[in-house]
Protein backbone atom coordinates (compact mmCIF):
# COMPACT_ATOMS: atom_id res chain seq x y z
CA UNK A 1 0.00 0.00 0.00
CA UNK A 2 2.90 2.35 0.75
CA UNK A 3 3.94 2.30 -2.93
CA UNK A 4 0.40 3.26 -4.01
CA UNK A 5 0.40 6.18 -1.59
CA UNK A 6 3.79 7.34 -2.89
CA UNK A 7 2.34 7.30 -6.41
CA UNK A 8 -0.61 9.42 -5.29
CA UNK A 9 1.73 11.82 -3.47
CA UNK A 10 3.82 12.26 -6.61
CA UNK A 11 0.64 13.25 -8.42
CA UNK A 12 -0.78 15.59 -5.75
CA UNK A 13 2.40 16.95 -4.20
CA UNK A 14 4.02 15.92 -0.95
CA UNK A 15 2.33 16.53 2.39
CA UNK A 16 -1.19 16.33 0.98
CA UNK A 17 -1.94 12.81 2.19
CA UNK A 18 -2.10 12.27 5.95
CA UNK A 19 -1.82 8.87 7.58
CA UNK A 20 -3.75 7.57 10.58
CA UNK A 21 -5.93 10.67 10.54
CA UNK A 22 -8.77 10.97 13.12
CA UNK A 23 -11.95 11.38 11.10
CA UNK A 24 -13.78 12.92 14.04
CA UNK A 25 -11.76 16.07 13.24
CA UNK A 26 -13.36 16.30 9.81
CA UNK A 27 -16.98 15.38 10.37
CA UNK A 28 -19.93 17.25 11.83
CA UNK A 29 -20.89 14.27 13.98
CA UNK A 30 -17.35 14.03 15.45
CA UNK A 31 -17.52 10.25 15.71
CA UNK A 32 -15.63 7.20 14.51
CA UNK A 33 -12.05 6.05 14.20
CA UNK A 34 -9.10 6.99 12.00
CA UNK A 35 -8.57 6.90 8.26
CA UNK A 36 -5.56 4.85 7.25
CA UNK A 37 -4.90 7.63 4.71
CA UNK A 38 -6.77 10.90 4.30
CA UNK A 39 -6.76 13.64 1.67
CA UNK A 40 -8.85 16.74 0.92
CA UNK A 41 -9.54 17.58 -2.72
CA UNK A 42 -10.70 20.96 -4.01
CA UNK A 43 -10.57 20.53 -7.79
CA UNK A 44 -12.64 18.14 -9.88
CA UNK A 45 -9.78 17.24 -12.23
CA UNK A 46 -7.74 16.24 -9.18
CA UNK A 47 -10.65 14.21 -7.81
CA UNK A 48 -10.87 12.34 -11.12
CA UNK A 49 -7.11 11.66 -11.22
CA UNK A 50 -6.88 10.47 -7.63
CA UNK A 51 -9.85 8.10 -8.00
CA UNK A 52 -8.52 6.65 -11.25
CA UNK A 53 -5.02 6.12 -9.82
CA UNK A 54 -6.31 4.64 -6.56
CA UNK A 55 -8.45 2.22 -8.58
CA UNK A 56 -5.46 1.20 -10.73
CA UNK A 57 -3.51 0.58 -7.53
CA UNK A 58 -6.41 -1.39 -5.99
CA UNK A 59 -6.38 1.02 -3.06
CA UNK A 60 -9.80 1.09 -1.31
CA UNK A 61 -11.50 4.50 -1.59
CA UNK A 62 -14.09 6.05 0.68
CA UNK A 63 -15.38 9.36 -0.65
CA UNK A 64 -17.08 11.60 1.89
CA UNK A 65 -18.90 14.90 1.57
CA UNK A 66 -19.73 16.53 4.92
CA UNK A 67 -20.12 13.07 6.53
CA UNK A 68 -23.49 13.97 8.09
CA UNK A 69 -25.01 10.67 6.98
CA UNK A 70 -22.15 8.16 6.79
CA UNK A 71 -21.36 6.23 9.99
CA UNK A 72 -17.60 6.19 10.52
CA UNK A 73 -16.75 2.85 12.19
CA UNK A 74 -14.88 2.99 15.51
CA UNK A 75 -12.19 0.71 14.09
CA UNK A 76 -11.54 3.28 11.36
CA UNK A 77 -11.43 3.02 7.56
CA UNK A 78 -8.86 1.12 5.52
CA UNK A 79 -7.40 2.61 2.37
CA UNK A 80 -7.84 6.28 1.53
CA UNK A 81 -10.65 8.57 2.68
CA UNK A 82 -11.18 11.39 0.20
CA UNK A 83 -12.93 14.48 1.55
CA UNK A 84 -14.66 16.23 -1.32
CA UNK A 85 -14.11 19.99 -1.05
CA UNK A 86 -14.95 20.79 -4.72
CA UNK A 87 -17.41 23.60 -4.06
CA UNK A 88 -17.81 25.80 -7.12
CA UNK A 89 -21.33 26.72 -8.22
CA UNK A 90 -23.04 29.34 -10.38
CA UNK A 91 -25.90 30.14 -12.75
CA UNK A 92 -24.80 28.85 -16.15
CA UNK A 93 -27.67 29.90 -18.39
CA UNK A 94 -31.17 31.31 -18.47
CA UNK A 95 -34.00 30.76 -20.92
CA UNK A 96 -36.92 33.05 -21.59
CA UNK A 97 -38.96 35.06 -24.06
CA UNK A 98 -39.14 38.72 -25.01
CA UNK A 99 -42.58 40.09 -24.13
CA UNK A 100 -43.61 43.77 -24.20
CA UNK A 101 -39.97 44.64 -25.00
CA UNK A 102 -38.82 42.96 -21.77
CA UNK A 103 -36.86 39.77 -21.41
CA UNK A 104 -38.67 37.35 -19.13
CA UNK A 105 -36.80 34.42 -17.60
CA UNK A 106 -38.71 31.13 -17.78
CA UNK A 107 -36.04 28.96 -16.26
CA UNK A 108 -32.41 28.96 -15.22
CA UNK A 109 -29.72 26.32 -15.09
CA UNK A 110 -27.42 26.28 -12.08
CA UNK A 111 -24.25 24.18 -12.03
CA UNK A 112 -22.75 22.92 -8.76
CA UNK A 113 -19.73 20.78 -8.02
CA UNK A 114 -20.49 17.78 -5.84
CA UNK A 115 -18.69 19.07 -2.73
CA UNK A 116 -20.87 22.22 -2.66
CA UNK A 117 -22.57 22.76 0.68
CA UNK A 118 -26.31 22.28 0.04
CA UNK A 119 -27.33 25.10 2.36
CA UNK A 120 -25.05 27.57 0.61
CA UNK A 121 -26.44 26.52 -2.77
CA UNK A 122 -30.05 26.84 -1.58
CA UNK A 123 -29.42 30.27 -0.07
CA UNK A 124 -27.85 31.39 -3.34
CA UNK A 125 -30.73 30.14 -5.52
CA UNK A 126 -33.43 31.55 -3.23
CA UNK A 127 -31.53 34.85 -3.09
CA UNK A 128 -31.58 34.90 -6.90
CA UNK A 129 -35.35 34.31 -6.84
CA UNK A 130 -35.03 30.83 -8.32
CA UNK A 131 -37.40 28.15 -7.06
CA UNK A 132 -36.91 24.39 -6.90
CA UNK A 133 -34.47 23.89 -4.03
CA UNK A 134 -36.12 25.99 -1.31
CA UNK A 135 -37.42 23.03 0.72
CA UNK A 136 -33.83 21.76 1.04
CA UNK A 137 -32.89 24.75 3.20
CA UNK A 138 -31.30 23.42 6.40
CA UNK A 139 -30.38 20.08 4.81
CA UNK A 140 -26.87 19.39 6.12
CA UNK A 141 -24.27 17.98 3.75
CA UNK A 142 -23.04 18.28 0.20
CA UNK A 143 -24.61 18.02 -3.25
CA UNK A 144 -22.94 14.60 -3.83
CA UNK A 145 -24.09 13.27 -0.46
CA UNK A 146 -27.65 14.50 -1.02
CA UNK A 147 -27.82 12.81 -4.43
CA UNK A 148 -26.33 9.54 -3.20
CA UNK A 149 -28.60 9.33 -0.15
CA UNK A 150 -31.65 10.57 -2.12
CA UNK A 151 -32.19 13.31 0.47
CA UNK A 152 -35.65 14.80 0.77
CA UNK A 153 -37.99 17.11 2.59
CA UNK A 154 -40.20 14.37 3.97
CA UNK A 155 -43.41 16.23 4.94
CA UNK A 156 -43.99 17.11 1.28
CA UNK A 157 -41.98 14.25 -0.33
CA UNK A 158 -39.83 16.77 -2.18
CA UNK A 159 -36.52 15.17 -3.17
CA UNK A 160 -33.26 17.03 -3.69
CA UNK A 161 -32.94 15.39 -7.11
CA UNK A 162 -36.37 16.71 -8.19
CA UNK A 163 -34.64 19.98 -9.15
CA UNK A 164 -31.83 18.26 -11.07
CA UNK A 165 -31.57 18.20 -14.85
CA UNK A 166 -28.49 15.95 -15.07
CA UNK A 167 -25.66 14.57 -12.98
CA UNK A 168 -22.09 14.15 -14.19
CA UNK A 169 -20.30 11.11 -12.81
CA UNK A 170 -17.03 9.27 -13.10
CA UNK A 171 -18.35 5.79 -13.68
CA UNK A 172 -17.02 2.39 -12.64
CA UNK A 173 -15.00 2.04 -15.81
CA UNK A 174 -13.37 5.45 -15.40
CA UNK A 175 -15.39 7.36 -18.01
CA UNK A 176 -17.20 10.65 -17.57
CA UNK A 177 -20.92 10.10 -18.01
CA UNK A 178 -24.06 12.23 -17.74
CA UNK A 179 -26.90 10.45 -15.99
CA UNK A 180 -30.47 11.35 -15.14
CA UNK A 181 -31.52 12.76 -11.78
CA UNK A 182 -33.02 9.49 -10.53
CA UNK A 183 -29.98 7.36 -11.46
CA UNK A 184 -28.77 6.91 -7.86
CA UNK A 185 -32.24 6.33 -6.44
CA UNK A 186 -32.18 2.88 -8.06
CA UNK A 187 -28.65 1.93 -6.91
CA UNK A 188 -27.65 0.39 -3.59
CA UNK A 189 -26.18 3.01 -1.24
CA UNK A 190 -22.82 1.22 -1.00
CA UNK A 191 -22.24 1.83 -4.72
CA UNK A 192 -20.83 5.22 -3.74
CA UNK A 193 -17.17 4.35 -4.18
CA UNK A 194 -17.83 2.91 -7.62
CA UNK A 195 -19.79 5.81 -9.09
CA UNK A 196 -18.28 9.18 -8.24
CA UNK A 197 -20.64 12.14 -8.45
CA UNK A 198 -18.71 15.07 -9.89
CA UNK A 199 -21.35 17.76 -10.43
CA UNK A 200 -25.02 18.43 -11.02
CA UNK A 201 -27.00 20.83 -13.19
CA UNK A 202 -30.19 22.16 -11.61
CA UNK A 203 -33.24 23.33 -13.53
CA UNK A 204 -34.92 26.16 -11.61
CA UNK A 205 -37.77 28.62 -12.14
CA UNK A 206 -38.13 32.29 -11.20
CA UNK A 207 -40.42 32.78 -8.22
CA UNK A 208 -41.27 35.38 -5.61
CA UNK A 209 -38.37 35.46 -3.12
CA UNK A 210 -40.70 36.01 -0.16
CA UNK A 211 -42.58 32.81 -0.94
CA UNK A 212 -39.33 30.91 -1.42
CA UNK A 213 -37.89 32.09 1.93
CA UNK A 214 -41.17 31.20 3.66
CA UNK A 215 -41.04 27.66 2.30
CA UNK A 216 -37.37 27.39 3.25
CA UNK A 217 -38.13 28.55 6.78
CA UNK A 218 -40.84 25.91 7.08
CA UNK A 219 -38.26 23.24 6.13
CA UNK A 220 -35.64 24.63 8.53
CA UNK A 221 -38.13 24.50 11.41
CA UNK A 222 -39.03 20.92 10.56
CA UNK A 223 -35.37 19.85 10.37
CA UNK A 224 -34.46 21.56 13.62
CA UNK A 225 -37.05 19.40 15.39
CA UNK A 226 -35.77 16.06 14.12
CA UNK A 227 -32.42 14.36 14.52
CA UNK A 228 -30.30 12.64 11.85
CA UNK A 229 -32.25 9.83 10.27
CA UNK A 230 -31.75 7.88 7.04
CA UNK A 231 -35.51 7.50 6.57
CA UNK A 232 -36.62 11.06 7.20
Ligand SMILES: Cc1cc2nc3c(=O)[nH]c(=O)nc-3n(C[C@H](O)[C@H](O)[C@H](O)COP(=O)(O)OP(=O)(O)OC[C@H]3O[C@@H](n4cnc5c(N)ncnc54)[C@H](O)[C@@H]3O)c2cc1C
Nearest residue numbers: 065066067068069070141142144145146151152192197228
Ligand atom coordinates in the same frame (compact mmCIF):
# COMPACT_ATOMS: atom_id res chain seq x y z
C1 LIG B 1 -29.43 17.27 11.67
C2 LIG B 1 -29.61 16.47 10.41
C3 LIG B 1 -30.74 16.66 9.64
C4 LIG B 1 -30.92 15.91 8.47
N1 LIG B 1 -32.05 16.13 7.74
C5 LIG B 1 -32.28 15.37 6.64
C6 LIG B 1 -33.47 15.57 5.88
O1 LIG B 1 -34.32 16.41 6.18
N2 LIG B 1 -33.67 14.78 4.79
C7 LIG B 1 -32.77 13.81 4.43
O2 LIG B 1 -33.00 13.14 3.44
N3 LIG B 1 -31.61 13.64 5.12
C8 LIG B 1 -31.34 14.38 6.21
N4 LIG B 1 -30.19 14.19 6.92
C9 LIG B 1 -29.19 13.24 6.45
C10 LIG B 1 -28.02 13.93 5.63
O3 LIG B 1 -27.97 15.27 5.92
C11 LIG B 1 -28.19 13.76 4.12
O4 LIG B 1 -28.22 12.38 3.78
C12 LIG B 1 -27.04 14.48 3.37
O5 LIG B 1 -27.51 14.78 2.10
C13 LIG B 1 -25.75 13.68 3.28
O6 LIG B 1 -24.73 14.52 2.69
P1 LIG B 1 -23.20 14.41 3.13
O7 LIG B 1 -22.39 15.27 2.25
O8 LIG B 1 -23.07 14.65 4.59
O9 LIG B 1 -22.94 12.88 2.80
P2 LIG B 1 -21.87 11.91 3.52
O10 LIG B 1 -22.41 11.50 4.86
O11 LIG B 1 -20.51 12.48 3.46
O12 LIG B 1 -21.94 10.67 2.52
C14 LIG B 1 -23.13 9.93 2.39
C15 LIG B 1 -22.90 8.81 1.36
O13 LIG B 1 -22.72 9.40 0.08
C16 LIG B 1 -21.46 9.03 -0.47
N5 LIG B 1 -20.97 10.19 -1.21
C17 LIG B 1 -20.76 11.45 -0.74
N6 LIG B 1 -20.36 12.25 -1.73
C18 LIG B 1 -20.31 11.49 -2.85
C19 LIG B 1 -19.95 11.74 -4.22
N7 LIG B 1 -19.55 12.96 -4.63
N8 LIG B 1 -20.02 10.73 -5.11
C20 LIG B 1 -20.41 9.50 -4.72
N9 LIG B 1 -20.76 9.18 -3.45
C21 LIG B 1 -20.71 10.17 -2.53
C22 LIG B 1 -20.60 8.63 0.73
O14 LIG B 1 -19.58 7.71 0.36
C23 LIG B 1 -21.65 7.98 1.64
O15 LIG B 1 -21.90 6.66 1.26
C24 LIG B 1 -29.97 14.96 8.08
C25 LIG B 1 -28.80 14.79 8.85
C26 LIG B 1 -28.62 15.54 10.01
C27 LIG B 1 -27.37 15.34 10.80
